[in-house]
Amino acid sequence: xxxxxxxxxxxxxxxxxxxxxxxxxxxxxxxxxxxxxxxxxxxxxxxxxxxxxxxxxxxxxxxxxxxxxxxxxxxxxxxxxxxxxxxxxxxxxxxxxxxxxxxxxxxxxxxxxxxxxxxxxxxxxxxxxxxxxxxxxxxxxxxxxxxxxxxxxxxxxxxxxxxxxxxxxxxxx
Amino acid sequence: xxxxxxxxxxxxxxxxxxxxxxxxxxxxxxxxxxxxxxxxxxxxxxxxxxxxxxxxxxxxxxxxxxxxxxxxxxxxxxxxxxxxxxxxxxxxxxxxxxxxxxxxxxxxxxxxxxxxxxxxxxxxxxxxxxxxxxxxxxxxxxxxxxxxxxxxxxxxxxxxxxxxxxxxxxxxxxxxxxxxxxxxxxxxxxxxxxxxxxxxxxxxxxxxxxxxxx
Numbered sequence: 001x002x003x004x005x006x007x008x009x010x011x012x013x014x015x016x017x018x019x020x021x022x023x024x025x026x027x028x029x030x031x032x033x034x035x036x037x038x039x040x041x042x043x044x045x046x047x048x049x050x051x052x053x054x055x056x057x058x059x060x061x062x063x064x065x066x067x068x069x070x071x072x073x074x075x076x077x078x079x080x081x082x083x084x085x086x087x088x089x090x091x092x093x094x095x096x097x098x099x100x101x102x103x104x105x106x107x108x109x110x111x112x113x114x115x116x117x118x119x120x121x122x123x124x125x126x127x128x129x130x131x132x133x134x135x136x137x138x139x140x141x142x143x144x145x146x147x148x149x150x151x152x153x154x155x156x157x158x159x160x161x162x163x164x165x166x167x168x169x170x171x172x173x
Numbered sequence: 174x175x176x177x178x179x180x181x182x183x184x185x186x187x188x189x190x191x192x193x194x195x196x197x198x199x200x201x202x203x204x205x206x207x208x209x210x211x212x213x214x215x216x217x218x219x220x221x222x223x224x225x226x227x228x229x230x231x232x233x234x235x236x237x238x239x240x241x242x243x244x245x246x247x248x249x250x251x252x253x254x255x256x257x258x259x260x261x262x263x264x265x266x267x268x269x270x271x272x273x274x275x276x277x278x279x280x281x282x283x284x285x286x287x288x289x290x291x292x293x294x295x296x297x298x299x300x301x302x303x304x305x306x307x308x309x310x311x312x313x314x315x316x317x318x319x320x321x322x323x324x325x326x327x328x329x330x331x332x333x334x335x336x337x338x339x340x341x342x343x344x345x346x347x348x349x350x351x352x353x354x355x356x357x358x359x360x361x362x363x364x365x366x367x368x369x370x371x372x373x374x375x376x377x378x379x380x381x382x383x384x385x386x387x
Binding site: 119 | 174175176177178179180205208209210212213214216217220221224225228230231232238262263266267270271273325326329338344346347348352353356357360
């Protein structure tokens with residue numbers, strides 16, 4: 001069904017007046033007026049439909065990825081983009097919520113990529129296989145930050161200990 | 174301030190790796206001559222401190238978090254070359270173990286924080302030490318945070334211009350200079366103040382033990 005724009009309505013009016021002037025349809029004729037008004041009302045109802053945004057509330061299995069800073073502070077209200085693996089066209093873009101969650105619907109198959117950015121350069125770029133069909137992803141192992149910190153410090157000290165074996169000795173005074 | 178993986182385009186990080194490679198080679202020259210049995214344990218302790226400091230997140234006004242760098246104390250105690258090498262090692266460990274900073278971005282992070290941070294600290298200190306030594310150390314530490322912050326903001330803000338699709342959509346980091354400069358630099362004004370206090374404390378401790386090279 002053709003939908004008329006405002007400019008098309010104006011064109012329609014001009015056409016009608018041209019026709020009336022040619023005496024094909026008298027503007028003074030009551031029947032002609034009624035027909036024209038009815039036609040315009042019918043057309044305007046189609047035009048109104050074109051501007052209406054409808055909604056449908058449906059259950060869906062969304063994926064929620066929670067992002068936090070290292071101190072547990074939520075990565076809140078920051079921009080994120082979601083891609084199907086191998087695609088550079090985003091499936092969804094949005095902002096994390098107050099608790100730092102990026103929520104989106106995953107594609108039916110395949111890995112996904114989530115990129116989240118804060119303007120100050122914090123963020124993530126991660127690939128993952130999202131849980132589908134109402135399943136829950138296996139909880140990631142709790143990050144043992146103190147152990148990692150100690151491991152890193154141990155590595156550093158071991159490296160410097162190794163260097164110490166090869167550095168020159170100071171001459172005794 | 175650590176730039177993660179996926180935020181920088183190859184047009185940025187590949188030349189940065191080339192530049193960092195040259196800088197690492199320069200810094201490693203004469204290493205055997207610089208290091209001795211007394212310097213190595215001190216350097217080890219200060220590097221471990223910088224590594225730990227970089228992982229302690231402190232909330233900053235504006236809803237973000239920040240951390241000290243520790244690069245100023247390395248530069249003031251051991252000079253730019255050793256500070257750059259040690260801080261590059263710190264960044265590599267933080268990246269590999271904690272994902273704090275990316276491997277692809279390591280060169281940019283090392284050049285900004287390790288090299289430029291050290292240079293900023295040492296030059297500022299040498300310029301100001303005749304007026305007041307403690308103030309010189311504090312301002313040097315503040316500059317050692319602010320300059321890398323500025324460079325990181327510039328590197329991030331340049332990404333939309335460097336790498337984008339035909340329709341202009343950025344392929345890597347999406348925010349331009351107008352957003353990254355205030356977002357990175359303003360919090361680092363506060364972080365720099367914390368770094369200054371910390372560096373002055375370490376400096377006094379080290380000076381009392383005659384560790385200083387600057």
